[in-house]
Amino acid sequence: xxxxxxxxxxxxxxxxxxxxxxxxxxxxxxxxxxxxxxxxxxxxxxxxxxxxxxxxxxxxxxxxxxxxxxxxxxxxxxxxxxxxxxxxxxxxxxxxxxxxxxxxxxxxxxxxxxxxxxxxxxxxxxxxxxxxxxxxxxxxxxxxxxxxxxxxxxxxxxxxxxxxxxxxxxxxxxxxxxxxxxxxxxxxxxxxxxxxxxxxxxxxxxxxxxxxxxxxxxxxxxxxxxxxxxxxxxxxxxxxxxxxxxxxxxxxxxxxxxxxxxxxxxxxxxxxxxxxxxxxxxxxxxxxxxxxxxxxxxxxxxxxxxxxxxxxxxxxxxxxxxxxxxxxxxxxxxxxxxxxxxxxxxxxxxxxxxxxxxxxxxxxxxxxxxxxxxxxxxxxxxxxxxxxxxxxxxxxxxxxxxxxxxxxxxxxxxxxxx
Numbered sequence: 505x506x507x508x509x510x511x512x513x514x515x516x517x518x519x520x521x522x523x524x525x526x527x528x529x530x531x532x533x534x535x536x537x538x539x540x541x542x543x544x545x546x547x548x549x550x551x552x553x554x555x556x557x558x559x560x561x562x563x564x565x566x567x568x569x570x571x572x573x574x575x576x577x578x579x580x581x582x583x584x585x586x587x588x589x590x591x592x593x594x595x596x597x598x599x600x601x602x603x604x605x606x607x608x609x610x611x612x613x614x615x616x617x618x619x620x621x622x623x624x625x626x627x628x629x630x631x632x633x634x635x636x637x638x639x640x641x642x643x644x645x646x647x648x649x650x651x652x653x654x655x656x657x658x659x660x661x662x663x664x665x666x667x668x669x670x671x672x673x674x675x676x677x678x679x680x681x682x683x684x685x686x687x688x689x690x691x692x693x694x695x696x697x698x699x700x701x702x703x704x705x706x707x708x709x710x711x712x713x714x715x716x717x718x719x720x721x722x723x724x725x726x727x728x729x730x731x732x733x734x735x736x737x738x739x740x741x742x743x744x745x746x747x748x749x750x751x752x753x754x755x756x757x758x759x760x761x762x763x764x765x766x767x768x769x770x771x772x773x774x775x776x777x778x779x780x781x782x783x784x785x786x787x788x789x790x791x792x793x794x795x796x797x798x799x800x801x802x803x804x805x806x807x808x809x810x811x812x813x814x815x816x817x818x819x820x821x822x823x824x825x826x827x828x829x830x831x832x833x834x835x836x837x838x839x840x841x842x843x844x845x846x847x848x849x850x851x852x853x854x855x856x857x858x859x860x861x862x863x864x865x866x867x868x869x870x871x872x873x874x875x876x877x878x879x880x881x882x883x884x885x886x887x888x889x890x891x892x893x894x895x896x897x898x899x900x901x902x903x904x905x906x907x908x909x910x911x912x913x914x915x916x917x918x919x920x921x922x
Contacts, residue, residue, distance in 0.1 A: 510884035515752035523904035528695035585613035603676030658683025795823030812879035821860030838876030
């Protein structure tokens with residue numbers, strides 16, 4: 505078991521280079537199953553979710569080589585339906601194996617996925633989409649089993665609710681299908697665009713990614729490519745909040761500022777100063793932290809993965825704020841941990857009311873999920889005294905070299921074995 509020890513109250517100052525986006529890297533890793541030959545992926549973050557995805561790829565026959573400049577993958581020898589249950593259970597993104605296997609082999613057998621517990625996260629939209637493409641899907645003993653003996657065929661698919669996972673899976677399943685597939689009410693996140701750009705570089709014909717209507721014209725085959733994954737907007741957002749919460753100043757580089765618009769707008773509304781460069785943002789604390797209202801929404805709305813960090817910042821205000829979760833239920837489990845540190849947060853259904861206390865104090869706390877853990881790191885950096893964060897393996901799922909990056913900008917944070 506590992507934990508972080510943080511001695512807080514020190515302003516962060518300096519520069520942080522943002523790593524590749526975990527949520528873009530994962531679907532692209534599984535998408536390599538669809539391409540013949542070798543692909544080399546650059547800017548892949550060194551996080552445990554990526555390591556788990558690579559374990560899964562190797563378990564089904566992929567050759568994966570770590571190079572100084574990226575990760576080399578050849579999936580020519582991959583076989584469908586053999587991914588070990590215990591590996592698939594590690595990450596939510598293992599669902600993408602279904603779309604990739606159906607797309608290439610017209611058959612799949614994948615265990616139900618793992619990941620953070622935000623309440624029910626059904627895959628019914630994935631299954632309905634696969635069936636619309638001509639696959640027959642059954643759930644059996646914890647596995648999703650699918651067959652399309654006559655191949656997959658283009659179809660018009662409307663998502664009842666916006667789903668990043670279903671959008672990814674239906675793109676993966678349809679790029680090698682016969683005909684044209686239209687995904688309506690599709691997710692618009694930057695990592696959807698990145699997946700489409702990767703597949704198009706491999707020879708796919710995808711248009712409309714980044715809008716609510718995506719069109720995929722099936723092709724006969726795809727080939728491997730060299731590709732660079734986009735920077736991680738949630739990592740960047742976390743460090744933006746950390747700069748404001750610690751009364752510091754950070755310049756974040758190798759980012760796409762446009763992806764940060766909703767986060768930047770709320771930080772400015774809360775009194776933070778944000779200066780935009782071509783591929784950088786400089787964030788510094790304002791004179792005070794103002795109370796604001798936030799509602800999480802699908803992209804380009806405010807990201808659900810950023811509201812735990814904002815709860816920390818708003819707890820440092822002298823005013824009252826509200827955060828309403830518009831994506832998942834059960835996303836406020838971190839509130840109890842922040843209250844241990846002196847926050848005053850009341851949760852009623854999907855809305856949290858935060859009565860700012862002006863400060864936090866360091867105490868032992870536990871990371872209950874990935875972004876909740878990141879929020880506790882921000883809280884520990886801003887708090888007076890010593891904070892111990894346990895179960896930090898959850899944080900390592902999504903943050904590349906977190907401790908080293910924070911220490912380089914003045915944080916007193918240590919990873920210890922217990």
